[in-house]
Amino acid sequence: MRVVLFLSAALSVLVTAGIVYVLLSESLKFFAQVSIISFLTDTQWTPVFQDKHFGIMTLVSGTLVSSLIALLVAIPAGTVLAIYLSEFARPQVRETIKPFLELIAGVPTVAFGYFALLFLTPIFQIFIPGLAGFNLLVPGIVMGIMILPYIVSVSEDAMRAVPAELREGAYALGFTRLQTATRVVIPGAFSGVTAAYILGMSRAVGETMVVAIAAGQQAKLALNPLEGAATITSYIVQISLGDVPHGSIAYLTIFAAGMTLFLMTFAFNILAFWLRQKYREFY
Amino acid sequence: MKPLAAQPSRRLSDAEIVARAHRSDRNFAILGLSVLVISMIVLLSLIVDFMVDGLGRIDLDFLTSFPSRRASEAGILSAWVGTTLVMLVTTALAVPLGVAAGLYLEEYAPRNWITHLIEINVTNLAGVPSIIYGLLALGLFVQSFAMGQTILVAGITLALLILPIIIVATREAVRSIPLEIREGAYALGADKWQTVSGYILPTARPGILTGAIVGMSRAIGETAPIITIGALTFIAFLPPSPVQDTFPFINFNWLNSPFTVMPIQMFNWVSRPQAAFHVNAAATGLILLLMTLLMNAIAIWLRYKIRRSMR
Secondary structure: OHHHHHHHHHHHHHHHHHHHHHHHHHHHHHHHHOOHHHHHHOOOEOOOOOOOOEOHHHHHHHHHHHHHHHHHHHHHHHHHHHHHHHHHOOHHHHHHHHHHHHHHHHOOHHHHHHHHHHHHHHHHHHHOOOOOOOOOHHHHHHHHHHHHHHHHHHHHHHHHOOOHHHHHHHHHOOOOHHHHHHHHHHHHOHHHHHHHHHHHHHHHHHOOHHHHHHOOOOOOOOOOOOOOOOOHHHHHHHHHHOOOOOOOHHHHHHHHHHHHHHHHHHHHHHHHHHHHHHHHHHO | OOOOOOOOOOOOOHHHHHHHHHHHHHHHHHHHHHHHHHHHHHHHHHHHHHHHHHHHHOOHHHHHOOOOOOHHHOOOHHHHHHHHHHHHHHHHHHHHHHHHHHHHHHHHOOOOHHHHHHHHHHHHHHOOOHHHHHHHHHHHHHHHOOOOOOHHHHHHHHHHHHHHHHHHHHHHHHHOOOHHHHHHHHHOOOOHHHHHHHHHHHHHHHHHHHHHHHHHHHHHHOOHHHHHOOOOOOOOOOOOOOEOOOOOOEOOHHHHOOOOOHHHHHHHHHOOOOHHHHHHHHHHHHHHHHHHHHHHHHHHHHHHHHHHHHO
């Protein structure tokens, strides 16, 4: 029995190995045809055109702009909510509220995509005249709402791991709840809260359906969030929808793009993992 | 540490400093509450938006028709049948494997580097974007193993995707079981596996169920990995029936059938320019939304019940 259980646990390592193997082997075929320098420095991405360019930075820029917008929404809102839940709300209130936040996390991403394209974008266009029908701003904001529950739960976790004695000491010195939060709890939970932000970033970078539906498919350097641009993930979707022959250069590009995405999220996840370990060991 | 109040040009009396601190404390409570209310409003407006756009479209015809080039005649029959069959495969794979892995890590694993590697690996897998699982399935199952774009492949892919969720839920449920239960079982002469199967698993069942439901609701709504394996979006037929009237009465031919699922059908319709198809997308989305919200509500309720019985 023990062996069966071990094999099930070891399967997860095989999955990772499989991911790395697939991404690496197909990417190597890609880099046999395209130099890694032009991959990293070219400013155009046109794999299915006659004049082919493979500048991944084009897609990376779309990914980063939309993810940073998501963080601009989720970090302030998430931090305020986490402090509120951990330091201000009474336990009954907290236990009633948290399930509702979990419901946000349970909404299918394709539904958020519809919401961004057909509900929020028309509303935003009333207030922002230059906003295109497909843009990076609204999907960014919607992704911010999507990662909000996650940022709240991870950072609240870190805040509540701060020992009660520290809070009680602060209260005994006459601190208000807000002063306790900003001067005792947040410094104490700093690495955990940072980990929450990084994990949020990692989620936003890997999010697919919202940008695939609402951000447009045009691969260009995304300097203006009011216009649409392709991201790494929406490009992979775009190519997968078309009928791309196996082994063609367009087919290989989605693995090279996927490898880039995997490395980005992997770096974020490892950094966050390390930061969370750190605060756990501290107390 | 800095002094309590920022240095203003005018010296404040102690009473003023305290009053100011209390004011900002109250203001923050109001801010926190407003952020909360705003996020609830967003969730509510999303649900209302889907109801307004899609509720009128849902009728028996919509559920029993195949997709069509004419928006008003299209339905989601092949999509919901596909979703049901894919979820069957996903659940049948992910739950036993996830529970077994969780039990191993919590009850059996020795403290060594292999265990540590597996633990870090599960944490990392939980953070891998879902579309990467799609690329894994495309490169490995569809191309290398030549399994095609079938229900089986989609089911396996989603099972791998939700495996970390079920492993983590199992571990948490097992970890919260008091040591006395194990000791009691050992005192009665039970061996390790008897203890695990007779005491640990039944006690952990509600927690595991919660994790399984959360994982399944995630899998039902997943779109990206299934697009990546190249699932067709126009499927106007059903997979072969799993039940037949000759011996042995069930068959597994449906596993190798092409398919579509509800999120794919919805994505397909929302990507079209015509507004009539957007209505279909909203109707599909509404059904999907209600299903996932219901599953999450059940999971939350279960968790609440577990917490109360633990007290």
